[in-house]
Amino acid sequence: MIEFRAATKRFDDGTVAVNELTLTVEPGGITMFVGPSGCGKTTSLRMVNRMVEPTSGTVLVGGRDVRESPRAVLRRGIGYVIQQTGLFPHRTVLDNIATVPLLSGWPRRRARGRAAELLDLVGLPAELGRRYPAQLSGGQQQRVGVARALAADPPVLLMDEPFSAVDPVVRADLQDELLRLQQELDKTILFVTHDIDEAIKLGDRVAVFRTGGVLAQYDEPAALLGRPADDFVASFVGRDRGYRALGFLPAKGVPVGEVATVRLGGSVAAARDALRDGWAVVVDEARRPVGWVSASRLSGVDGEAAVSDELVESGGSLYEVDSPGGRAGSLRGALDAALSSPSARGVAVDADGAVVGSVTAHDVLRALADARQAGEVPS
Numbered sequence: 001m002i003e004f005r006a007a008t009k010r011f012d013d014g015t016v017a018v019n020e021l022t023l024t025v026e027p028g029g030i031t032m033f034v035g036p037s038g039c040g041k042t043t044s045l046r047m048v049n050r051m052v053e054p055t056s057g058t059v060l061v062g063g064r065d066v067r068e069s070p071r072a073v074l075r076r077g078i079g080y081v082i083q084q085t086g087l088f089p090h091r092t093v094l095d096n097i098a099t100v101p102l103l104s105g106w107p108r109r110r111a112r113g114r115a116a117e118l119l120d121l122v123g124l125p126a127e128l129g130r131r132y133p134a135q136l137s138g139g140q141q142q143r144v145g146v147a148r149a150l151a152a153d154p155p156v157l158l159m160d161e162p163f164s165a166v167d168p169v170v171r172a173d174l175q176d177e178l179l180r181l182q183q184e185l186d187k188t189i190l191f192v193t194h195d196i197d198e199a200i201k202l203g204d205r206v207a208v209f210r211t212g213g214v215l216a217q218y219d220e221p222a223a224l225l226g227r228p229a230d231d232f233v234a235s236f237v238g239r240d241r242g243y244r245a246l247g248f249l250p251a252k253g254v255p256v257g258e259v260a261t262v263r264l265g266g267s268v269a270a271a272r273d274a275l276r277d278g279w280a281v282v283v284d285e286a287r288r289p290v291g292w293v294s295a296s297r298l299s300g301v302d303g304e305a306a307v308s309d310e311l312v313e314s315g316g317s318l319y320e321v322d323s324p325g326g327r328a329g330s331l332r333g334a335l336d337a338a339l340s341s342p343s344a345r346g347v348a349v350d351a352d353g354a355v356v357g358s359v360t361a362h363d364v365l366r367a368l369a370d371a372r373q374a375g376e377v378p379s
């Protein structure tokens with residue numbers, strides 16, 4: 001879909017920003033460009049929509065050398081999202097989103113209708129359409145930037161550090177939203193970031209660049225974590241990569257053991273009877289976990305009293321078992337659930353969030369060993 005063939009960019013001052021980049025971006029996936037500052041990520045991205053022309057080599061989009069297409073025609077098929085959003089301050093949100101359709105000659109009504117659809121698609125309420133960009137939060141502005149880039153329904157989306165300027169919580173939301181959108185839209189997305197965690201979370205494939213505009217490794221995230229090509233990539237990928245690689249292995253082989261549950265509001269006496277190894281998960285009326293009770297917390301409490309919030313210890317992370325309609329958890333999720341739980345038992349839930357059982361760290365590591373032995377773990 002997008003192909004770099006020995007693409008090199010040397011600026012007039014002699015800086016080689018991109019050095020003989022050869023790489024194929026598969027259609028319909030998210031490809032991440034990641035690397036330290038100044039390694040040529042943005043320059044590579046801009047060669048795709050001809051904001052930068054290669055000094056030598058070629059870039060092809062849809063099998064065609066980008067130099068053969070007039071810039072305006074090329075860019076109609078390529079959405080572009082940047083960190084500073086580039087929204088027009090004196091136009092309403094709706095008019096900002098409608099920019100490209102209007103430029104392409106759509107009637108105003110149709111362009112506005114499309115803009116309203118897109119506002120909804122990126123998760124913004126319709127009334128924000130009448131505001132001006134400065135009246136939105138940073139995260140909302142980024143969503144508008146994405147909506148605007150999608151307005152002409154381009155098959156390709158270039159995103160240059162689009163989420164870098166927002167706080168970590170909003171950033172995680174925007175990332176989740178992009179993954180959701182991508183499931184629906186199936187665009188070919190090229191995404192530049194300097195954040196390896198973002199690259200691993202979002203990317204179907206990740207290209208790691210080193211300074212001097214040289215491609216160091218181009219691989220799937222799990223392979224990058226499991227088999228970094230050299231010391232540079234290993235150190236760039238960072239600490240805990242063995243643990244993070246567990247995020248790509250499904251937890252379906254982990255046996256889910258029984259766990260004692262007690263109802264929030266039930267009697268302390270009944271809760272004491274239910275404890276197993278001194279612990280029980282407290283659940284609400286839909287069997288969703290709200291925390292744990294322990295023998296030590298209940299000791300000295302009147303048996304007639306109700307299990308109230310004050311008696312509940314907050315739980316660890318949860319992990320979702322493979323269930324119809326659900327998103328199966330990973331070994332990392334299962335291990336983290338066990339390690340973060342006050343009882344050392346990780347709580348397993350189904351797609352509705354109801355408790356189905358528990359796992360220990362030992363269970364998870366044994367499942368990992370079994371998967372390795374069965375050749376299910378890439379090595």
Ligand SMILES: Nc1ncnc2c1ncn2[C@@H]1O[C@H](COP(=O)(O)OP(=O)(O)OP(=O)(O)O)[C@@H](O)[C@H]1O
Nearest residue numbers: 011013015017036037038039040041042043044194
């Ligand atoms: N117009 C220009 N003239 C000269 N050098 C340039 C120009 N644009 C970029 N460069 C240089 O090319 C190199 C690559 O820049 P580029 O912006 O592609 O890097 P990057 O990996 O996107 O960096 P960052 O993460 O800091 O945004 C840098 O050394 C930069 O200084």
